[in-house]
Amino acid sequence: FELTGSTDAVEGCTVNSSSVQGRSLAHSSLGVRVFPLLPEETCTALIAAAEDVASRSGGWSTDRHGKYATTDLEVRSYPSLWALVEPYLTAAAAGSLASLADTSEEVTFHDVFIVRYDERGQRSLDTHADGSRVTLQVTLNAPSSSSGSGFTGGGTYFEQLQCRVQPGVGEALAFPGDLRHSGLEIYSGRRYVLVGFSKHVTASEEEQENLHLTFGQGYNVSLSDETDEQPCIKDGGSGPAVRAHVSWWGCWQDSFSLNVRSKDRSGQSSLSLLWLQQQAADCEATERSVWQQTLQFAEGSWVTELADGSATRARFRLVQLEAMPKKGLGLGTLTMRGQRMVCHLPVRV
């Protein structure tokens, strides 16, 4: 991928950052827009907190986004990051909503992460579309002047607009997730971007799509009925299986159980109750405070009602997920009609 033009906004570009235009808002026909979001101090604090968290918890992850993976840190998993970002999410959602044609849609960021480009690590991100309905990208640091911190190169390039956008520090760039774009190569330094993906979920889509639940700080759970090569729960012939992927920050000894109950005892009900329960194990003293905080935060949001179609998925009674000390592997124990099955689930520890 080649960067054409200078590091300033490309000539003829229909999208300009507010810093370039000296306006607080710019809007293009394709729903790309820039608006101010974070104070500069928050951006600086976020970068420092991210580097701090990464140095203490196994570093930046590179396996969260499939083919077009970024080097990133998931914000909800780390209280120090979440505390800085969470106060701005409402404004972020409101600002991003304007990128959608239908403003009656709901914008909630199910995946929020800090991306780092590094001259010695990941320097660019190839052209892609995000899996999101709308994407938010907040610039956390500025291109370098002659010396000092920052980066050279970089910016977000939109294929259809043939346009490179590099908003000012704290400014948010929002665009529809299906608009193809890339992270242009940096030539030196480090570039940090806060990214939020918002999934568009309507009531009917919710049945088919994976259901993403966020259990406050430290938890990320996704439930799916996908049938892939290694189904954890075999389809007994009467409906798809439910899988739970749980990732969290805390003690690996903690375990989770996924519970399903049909509201109607006859099993004919179209509505089931599905919830995740956490069994806390003893944590190291250093991790405990984080853990307790997480628990309080999660309370009240553990019950999810699935719409029509979940009755068949409710055939099993319990899935118990226990993280194993080995990174990336979890052991899932399933009790189904009195039979005990064991399967392996990807669990990030």
Ligand SMILES: O=C(O)CCC(=O)C(=O)O
């Ligand atoms: O670095 C950028 O500007 C693009 C990042 C991006 O596209 C992504 O994280 O999905």
Ligand SMILES: [Fe+2]
């Ligand atoms: Fe992207």
